[in-house]
Amino acid sequence: MPPRVILIGPMGSGKTTIGQLVAARLDITFRDTDHVIEERSGRTVADIFLEDGEDAFRLLEKAVLRDELLSDETVLALGGGAPISMDAQSALRAIASPVIYLDISLATVAPRIGFNRDRPLLLHNPRGQWQTLMEARRPIYESIADTVIDVNTKSESDIVSEILEVIK
Incomplete structure (x- = not known):
């Protein structure tokens, strides 16, 4: 079976936190493509970006996404750039799992990610x-999402409840 639900959105939107909470409520496994990449490679996402470059990272990400879309019933969170390639977009549109976009503003995300940690795409002028x-990715996220949840003013509990309502 494919994943029960797929969460997409930018870094800092809460995909991992919310995904873990949804998985716990459903009593199923949570998977995060960035974590799977780190498990498989034995390196952090930041190290892969810095040592091998973004293209190498995207190749790993594509392979992991392909495998995870075939995984047993899970809650799957994708890295912010995972759904950007045409291949990923096609696969996400074709899969039976609901795709939920967690939308967040710069004002809300700034304190969450701090703009000074291991975020390789934000090394220079983070904001x-x-x-x-986001200007480049938002239209893609919106085009492949079955549901968009604005997470800016919602509690984790409210977001989880919305997702559970969508997938029931």
Whole structure:
């Protein structure tokens, strides 16, 4: 069976936290493509970006996404850039699992990610880089999502409840 639900959105939108909570409520496994990449490679996402470059990381990400879309019933969170390639978009549109986009603003995400940690795509001018990424990615996220949840003013509990309502 494919994943029970797939969470997409930018870094800092809460995909991992919310995904873990949803999985716990459903009593199923939670998977995060970035964590799977780290498990398989034995390195952090940041190290892969810095040592091998973004193209190498995206190849690993594509293979992990392909495998995870075939996984047993799970809650699957995708890294922020995972759904950006045309291959990923096609696969996500074709899968029977609901795809939920967790939408967040720069003002809300800034304190969450701090813009000074291991975020390889935000090394220079973090706020500007995040905004530029979102301008490019938002239309893609919206086009492949079955549901968009604005997480800016919602509690974790409210977001989890919305997701559970969507997938029941």
